[in-house]
Amino acid sequence: MRDWVLHLDLDAFMAAVEILRNPELRGRPVIVGGNGDPTTPRTVVSTASYEAREYGVHSGMPMRTALRRCPDAVYLPTDLPAYEAASAAVMAVLRTFPVVVEVWGLDEAFLGARTDDPETLARDIQRAVTDKTGLTCSIGIGDNKHQAKLAAQFEKPSGVSRLTTDTWTDVMGERPTTALWGIGAKTAKKLADLGLHTVNQLAAADPAVLAARFGPTNGPWLRYLALGRGETTITTAPWVPRGHSHETTFTHDLTDPAAMRDHIAALAGRLATETEGRPVIRVTVKVRSVPFVTHTRQAKLPEPTLDAATIQQAALAIFDRFAQDRPVRLLGVSVEYA
DNA sequence: TCTGGGGTCCTAGGACCC
DNA sequence: TCTGGGGTCCTAGGACCC
Structure with missing residues (x-):
C-alpha cells in the first residue's frame, strides 16, 4: 500500500449538465457561453461539448467565431446555479470513497488515496459518478498534484492515466x-x-x-x-477567498462618465453584500479602454470596513483618478480582505 | 480569435525610515 | 552636506488557471 494523488476532471462539464437536463441534445454539438446568443459581441465560449469540439470550437473562443465554425450547434446561456448543484452532487459521490477530497473548482477535484491499485479505484469512482449523476469524468494518477493533473488530460473523455516520477522523463x-x-x-x-x-x-x-x-x-x-515535482498535500479545508471581484464588459462602449460612475458604485455595492463578514482592506478599480488597454488603480483603506457606502466611495474616488478620455469597454471592482 | 469573468501569486519600483 | 544601504510598505502590472 502506498499514497497516490488522483485528479478528477469532469468531461465538458457545463455542456454535459445541459445535456442531462435536456436529453434531446445528446449527440449534438452543444456550446455554453455568455447569454446563449452567439451573435452577441464580446462574449466567449465557456464549454463546448465534444461534438462541438470537432468543429474547432473551444472554451475562451469568441461566441461569434464559434457560430461561424459551428452554425448548427445548440447555444445555451451559462447557468451557474445548475452547475454548482451538479458539482456538489459529484463531490458528495467522491466523499463516499475512502479518499481525501480537495475540491478544485466546479469541475475538478484532487483525491488522496492509499491503495495498491489506483487504476481500479479510479474506475470504481468513474462508475459511481456516472451512476449517481449521469456525468462522465477523466482521472489522472500521480505521485503529486502536478503529475495527476497532467495525466487526467491524456485520455479524455472517460480515461484513466498514470504519470509518475518513474515515467516522467519518458512521457514528458x-x-x-x-x-x-x-x-x-x-x-x-x-x-x-x-x-x-x-x-x-x-x-x-x-x-x-x-x-x-x-x-x-x-x-x-x-x-x-x-522535473515533475509538485504539491503532495491534499486538504479538505474549505478555501478561504483572499478577495472578490466583479467586472462587466459592455456590449457597446460606455462614453458617459456619469454612467461609468453609476456602474462602479453598483459593482462596489454588490461586493459589499458578499464579504461574508470579512472586513475589506483594499479596493481596486479596473478600466479597459478602447481598443483594448487595461489599467488598474487601487487604494488601501484607512481602516478595514464592512460598510457598503465606504467601499463605494473608495471605489469612486479611485475611479476618479483615471484619465477619462477614451470610451470604456470594461469596468471592474475588486476587494481584498484582511 | 477582435479578445469573459473570477480567482491566485509574483515582481518591480517608488516612498519612507533609520 | 552632495550622499550608503537595508528594510518595509504600497502600488501597478503581468502571468497563469478554470
Whole structure:
C-alpha cells in the first residue's frame, strides 16, 4: 500500500449538465457561453461539448467565431446555479470513497488515496459518478498534484492515466514547456529565448539563469515543474477567498462618465453584500479602454470596513483618478480582505 | 480569435525610515 | 552636506488557471 494523488476532471462539464437536463441534445454539438446568443459581441465560449469540439470550437473562443465554425450547434446561456448543484452532487459521490477530497473548482477535484491499485479505484469512482449523476469524468494518477493533473488530460473523455516520477522523463521529456501546468505562452516564449524549448531542456537549465530572468521564486519553480515535482498535500479545508471581484464588459462602449460612475458604485455595492463578514482592506478599480488597454488603480483603506457606502466611495474616488478620455469597454471592482 | 469573468501569486519600483 | 544601504510598505502590472 502506498499514497497516490488522483485528479478528477469532469468531461465538458457545463455542456454535459445541459445535456442531462435536456436529453434531446445528446449527440449534438452543444456550446455554453455568455447569454446563449452567439451573435452577441464580446462574449466567449465557456464549454463546448465534444461534438462541438470537432468543429474547432473551444472554451475562451469568441461566441461569434464559434457560430461561424459551428452554425448548427445548440447555444445555451451559462447557468451557474445548475452547475454548482451538479458539482456538489459529484463531490458528495467522491466523499463516499475512502479518499481525501480537495475540491478544485466546479469541475475538478484532487483525491488522496492509499491503495495498491489506483487504476481500479479510479474506475470504481468513474462508475459511481456516472451512476449517481449521469456525468462522465477523466482521472489522472500521480505521485503529486502536478503529475495527476497532467495525466487526467491524456485520455479524455472517460480515461484513466498514470504519470509518475518513474515515467516522467519518458512521457514528458520531449514535450514543449507549455505542457507543464503553470507555463503558458508568454513564459514559454521567454524560455525559448533562452534556448529552452522542451521539458528536458528546462529541467537541465541553470537555476541561477532562471532566477535572474524570472525572479527568485518563479525561476527555480519553473525548473521544479520540469522535473515533475509538485504539491503532495491534499486538504479538505474549505478555501478561504483572499478577495472578490466583479467586472462587466459592455456590449457597446460606455462614453458617459456619469454612467461609468453609476456602474462602479453598483459593482462596489454588490461586493459589499458578499464579504461574508470579512472586513475589506483594499479596493481596486479596473478600466479597459478602447481598443483594448487595461489599467488598474487601487487604494488601501484607512481602516478595514464592512460598510457598503465606504467601499463605494473608495471605489469612486479611485475611479476618479483615471484619465477619462477614451470610451470604456470594461469596468471592474475588486476587494481584498484582511 | 477582435479578445469573459473570477480567482491566485509574483515582481518591480517608488516612498519612507533609520 | 552632495550622499550608503537595508528594510518595509504600497502600488501597478503581468502571468497563469478554470
